[in-house]
Amino acid sequence: MTEDATITTQHIVDQLGSAFPQAGIEPVAAKDPMVRVKPEHLVEVATYLRDQAGLDYLSHVTGIDYSDRIEVLYYLYSMKRHLGPLALRVSLSRENPQVPSLVSLWSGADWQEREVYDLLGVVFTAHPNLKRILLWDGFPGYPLRKDFQGEPEPPFRHSY
Amino acid sequence: MLKTDTIVVNMGPQHPSTHGVFRMVVTLDGERVVNVDPVVGYLHRGVEKLAERGTYLQFMPLTDRNDYICAMNNNLGYAVAVEKLAGIAVPERAEYIRVIMAELGRIVNHLILVGFLLNDLGAFFTPVLYCLREREKILDLFEMASGSRMTCNYMRFGGVAADLPEEFLPRARKLVASFPAFIDELEALLSTNEILVARTRGVGVLPADAAINGSITGPMLRASGVRYDIRRVEPYSIYDRFDFQVPALEHGDSYDRYMLRILEMRQSVRILEQALAQIPAGEIQTRLPKAFRPAPGEAYARTESPKGELGYYVVSDGSGNPYRIKIRPPSFINISILSQMSVGWKVADLITILGSIDIILGEVDR
Amino acid sequence: MWDLVYDLFPKISQALNAFLRGFLPGWGADLAVIVLVVTVLLLGLAALFMVQTWLERKVIGRMQDRFGPNRVGPLGMLQPVADGIKMFTKEDVTPLRADRLAYNLGPILIIVPAMAVYAVIPFGKGMVGADVNIGVLYLVAISSLATIALLAAGWGSNNKYSLLGGLRAAAQIVSYEVPMVLSMLTAVMLAGSMSMVKIVEAQGGLFGLGWYIFFVPIGPIAFLIYFTCGVAEVNRAPFDIPEAESEIVAGFHTEYSGMKFALFMMGEYIQAFAVSAIAVTLFLGGWQGPVLPPYVWFGLKTFSLWFVLMWLRGTLPRLRVDQLMAFAWKFLLPVSLANIFLTGIGISIVQILTK
Numbered sequence A: 001m002t003e004d005a006t007i008t009t010q011h012i013v014d015q016l017g018s019a020f021p022q023a024g025i026e027p028v029a030a031k032d033p034m035v036r037v038k039p040e041h042l043v044e045v046a047t048y049l050r051d052q053a054g055l056d057y058l059s060h061v062t063g064i065d066y067s068d069r070i071e072v073l074y075y076l077y078s079m080k081r082h083l084g085p086l087a088l089r090v091s092l093s094r095e096n097p098q099v100p101s102l103v104s105l106w107s108g109a110d111w112q113e114r115e116v117y118d119l120l121g122v123v124f125t126a127h128p129n130l131k132r133i134l135l136w137d138g139f140p141g142y143p144l145r146k147d148f149q150g151e152p153e154p155p156f157r158h159s160y
Numbered sequence B: 001m002l003k004t005d006t007i008v009v010n011m012g013p014q015h016p017s018t019h020g021v022f023r024m025v026v027t028l029d030g031e032r033v034v035n036v037d038p039v040v041g042y043l044h045r046g047v048e049k050l051a052e053r054g055t056y057l058q059f060m061p062l063t064d065r066n067d068y069i070c071a072m073n074n075n076l077g078y079a080v081a082v083e084k085l086a087g088i089a090v091p092e093r094a095e096y097i098r099v100i101m102a103e104l105g106r107i108v109n110h111l112i113l114v115g116f117l118l119n120d121l122g123a124f125f126t127p128v129l130y131c132l133r134e135r136e137k138i139l140d141l142f143e144m145a146s147g148s149r150m151t152c153n154y155m156r157f158g159g160v161a162a163d164l165p166e167e168f169l170p171r172a173r174k175l176v177a178s179f180p181a182f183i184d185e186l187e188a189l190l191s192t193n194e195i196l197v198a199r200t201r202g203v204g205v206l207p208a209d210a211a212i213n214g215s216i217t218g219p220m221l222r223a224s225g226v227r228y229d230i231r232r233v234e235p236y237s238i239y240d241r242f243d244f245q246v247p248a249l250e251h252g253d254s255y256d257r258y259m260l261r262i263l264e265m266r267q268s269v270r271i272l273e274q275a276l277a278q279i280p281a282g283e284i285q286t287r288l289p290k291a292f293r294p295a296p297g298e299a300y301a302r303t304e305s306p307k308g309e310l311g312y313y314v315v316s317d318g319s320g321n322p323y324r325i326k327i328r329p330p331s332f333i334n335i336s337i338l339s340q341m342s343v344g345w346k347v348a349d350l351i352t353i354l355g356s357i358d359i360i361l362g363e364v365d366r
Numbered sequence C: 001m002w003d004l005v006y007d008l009f010p011k012i013s014q015a016l017n018a019f020l021r022g023f024l025p026g027w028g029a030d031l032a033v034i035v036l037v038v039t040v041l042l043l044g045l046a047a048l049f050m051v052q053t054w055l056e057r058k059v060i061g062r063m064q065d066r067f068g069p070n071r072v073g074p075l076g077m078l079q080p081v082a083d084g085i086k087m088f089t090k091e092d093v094t095p096l097r098a099d100r101l102a103y104n105l106g107p108i109l110i111i112v113p114a115m116a117v118y119a120v121i122p123f124g125k126g127m128v129g130a131d132v133n134i135g136v137l138y139l140v141a142i143s144s145l146a147t148i149a150l151l152a153a154g155w156g157s158n159n160k161y162s163l164l165g166g167l168r169a170a171a172q173i174v175s176y177e178v179p180m181v182l183s184m185l186t187a188v189m190l191a192g193s194m195s196m197v198k199i200v201e202a203q204g205g206l207f208g209l210g211w212y213i214f215f216v217p218i219g220p221i222a223f224l225i226y227f228t229c230g231v232a233e234v235n236r237a238p239f240d241i242p243e244a245e246s247e248i249v250a251g252f253h254t255e256y257s258g259m260k261f262a263l264f265m266m267g268e269y270i271q272a273f274a275v276s277a278i279a280v281t282l283f284l285g286g287w288q289g290p291v292l293p294p295y296v297w298f299g300l301k302t303f304s305l306w307f308v309l310m311w312l313r314g315t316l317p318r319l320r321v322d323q324l325m326a327f328a329w330k331f332l333l334p335v336s337l338a339n340i341f342l343t344g345i346g347i348s349i350v351q352i353l354t355k
Helices: A002-019 A039-051 A109-120 B047-053 B057-064 B071-086 B092-120 B126-146 B168-190 B194-200 B208-213 B219-223 B254-278 B330-335 B338-342 B347-357 B361-365 C002-006 C008-020 C026-063 C079-089 C100-120 C135-143 C146-156 C160-191 C196-202 C218-233 C258-283 C294-315 C321-354
Strands: A026-028 A034-036 A057-065 A070-078 A083-092 A098-100 A123-125 B007-011 B023-029 B032-039 B297-305 B308-316 B322-328
Touching: A002 A039, A002 A083, A039 A070, A039 A083, A039 A098, A057 A083, A057 A109, A057 B308, A057 B322, A083 A098, A109 A123, A109 B330, B007 C160, B023 B347, B032 B338, B032 B347, B047 B057, B047 B322, B057 B071, B071 B092, B071 B297, B071 B308, B092 B126, B092 B168, B092 B254, B092 B347, B126 B168, B168 B254, B194 B254, B194 B347, B208 B219, B219 B254, B219 B308, B254 B347, B308 B330, B330 B347, B330 B361, B338 B347, C002 C008, C008 C026, C026 C079, C026 C100, C026 C258, C026 C294, C079 C258, C100 C135, C100 C146, C100 C258, C135 C160, C135 C196, C135 C258, C146 C160, C146 C258, C160 C196, C160 C218, C160 C258, C160 C321, C196 C258, C218 C258, C218 C294, C218 C321, C258 C294
Parallel strands: A034 A083, A098 A123
Antiparallel strands: A026 A034, A057 A070, A070 A083, B007 B023, B023 B032, B297 B308, B308 B322
8 A cells, every 4th residue: 555655656746747847846865755846836836736636635844954955845645545645845045045835725834834934944925924833932043953052041031 | 882892811821721831812702702812832842952962762751741641652653753764673572562552542642631621621520530540550551661650761763662571461451351341431421411412512613624724633633524544544563463443423523523532442442452462472672783873864754643643754964863853743733723613612612622622732832 | 305306406595595584684685595596507607618618529539539638637527627727828819900899899798698598598497597478589689699799709800711700600690590589489389488487387298298399290390490590500510600610710719819719619608508408498398307306307408419419510511601591591491480380270270179
């Protein structure tokens, strides 16, 4: 069953390249089927995957700081057809990481994108409510970045 | 010329029913909920950052503290992910022990959920204490095996930390044999109770497509009618060897979410019966080099934790410390749909809906 | 000797009166006895509250498969004393910007009607504070005063949970008052009197077993409606919506601490006991019963009903506000009206037959 799923996701990957020639689709060698997409084309590729390929479930949104770039991963599965995973990756610059939000496609992306923004500073454009979620407003820096330094000032001054 | 106004009630972070330090900014029109704005992060410890500072194994105890109700399942999820990353095989006996622990953990989690859901509904601690009584017996088993009742830290990459003590299996078999009778008793007390049915039937309905779109997983998803269980769809460990059903219900209301937990406990008992009968003798741990350094690479492995899809995305740069560990927390994502589900219901229903979602703040805030 | 035991308390009071008349004028002796009786009654109610809390914790503990209090004194019996000391020594906090008058009035207003109810309840033969000929009316009037206390507390606390609790309490008590009074009417109609003493005496047939609850079907229906409404009236599970812990923290008494909080608890427990006592008086024959002395019968019956209240609390989850209201207006009210109708028909038939 797992093998069948891999074949089918492989099939989807092959189709993606021809469907979006200008989206920079490029398979990534990894343990799970994974393709790299240009951030500008993320939304259309994701829409295609959700509606045409039936990958209706966004498992998680993960941001990783690779010191020279920040990457955001989207793991997609199909709940109806028990397919997957197929991961989308976008590479972003560390100075100005910006990627379109997928909240309009998956409401489950809402809090996850906020978390990635909170901890890595990736700006999800067109996100309806892009605020810090785990840390407090005004927290200096983004803790999951590799160059994040040490303890910030405590948010509340002790009165004792 | 009567002018009415809405009031904003700040429920939490200290509130009896927010299951920890969860906060809801609730706008009320009388008793009716107009808007819910969940606020999380009060228990944020930066677990993912802490992971980068220690070795791979040093992160194992931290997984206990994410979902501290069922630490075993968290251990399992992390161990499976690292094993996928480094390509480690797990001995047969260890796999059985893992399944036994994971299913016991699932029962513990569902017992807590059912008990505290009833507390949220206003029962004065009776159901929850019955559930806690049974939970204690399972925690005793955990203590026998791992030395700790809640934060077990029991799984290791390629096995488990220690073999089961001699008296573990007989006691576990006895417990499992007596468990269906307890579920029957609990159901006799609760499942047909008119007040419970009136309070939960049709309340907080989550349609299947909204659940899929909102990345909802676990019992919540199955209560909405989507038969999707990672143990069945993408079997990890040795779940493909056991004969069990994946229950699913159709309404997606709070009652179904309650009922699904009961049904899942029965299935867990079924798995446990088989696992306890089949468990072989043998090794419990694959030998690993003293300095554990997986080859550079990335792996995502997901398991069916009692609350939903628990995944770990592990990135290795070839050193002894993980480069990045991302936790895909089921309850953090499940809770994000709360406001969508509870608008329009009464305050009392909001509490019920929150209770039936099953959150644990250690995992939501990490 | 048996006579003495049977009428113990009236005999004591008579003997005391006779003794005091030895050196006091007649009115002075009467007054002294009245003051003494009232004092004993009030102290007795305070002691009753302690017994109630201990009993409830113990019984619910057993129901929940645990011991309940067992550290202070034998069987934990001194636990209420320890609780009392704790309550007295706690800091009495008034929230900032509370409506001080309403805030401070709340606990007083709740305790007064709770205790005043006991004035007309006959605890035994000849053991009644005041045999008012409109006893039932008095009960209804007095016990609904608690609404004002709860509203005052809810509003005065300057807390949203309290406000919600106070409003819930007002709505609930006012709604349940109606079917409650209608169900009480059944007993009044059967006895042909509003005096509590007369109602009890009218249930004395069949060797003290002519209780109205045995008047099938009207008696049991009226009793159940009364008891249900009574539970709702005193905000106990499954109708504890005004102080629903899991929803609005503690409702109207969220902001109270120390002795004020204890007064709220005391008011509620004494009221709950009063509900049992009134149910016993109106439907379970009051102190009537064979063989045992009247006050023993009364105590037995009342504590049995109190046990039922604890049992409900230990078992049932809570209803929702709208369901609660719907239950009162759509179910209890029509049923109690129909019951009055039935009672009237029954009484007429009996009158025609016996003419």
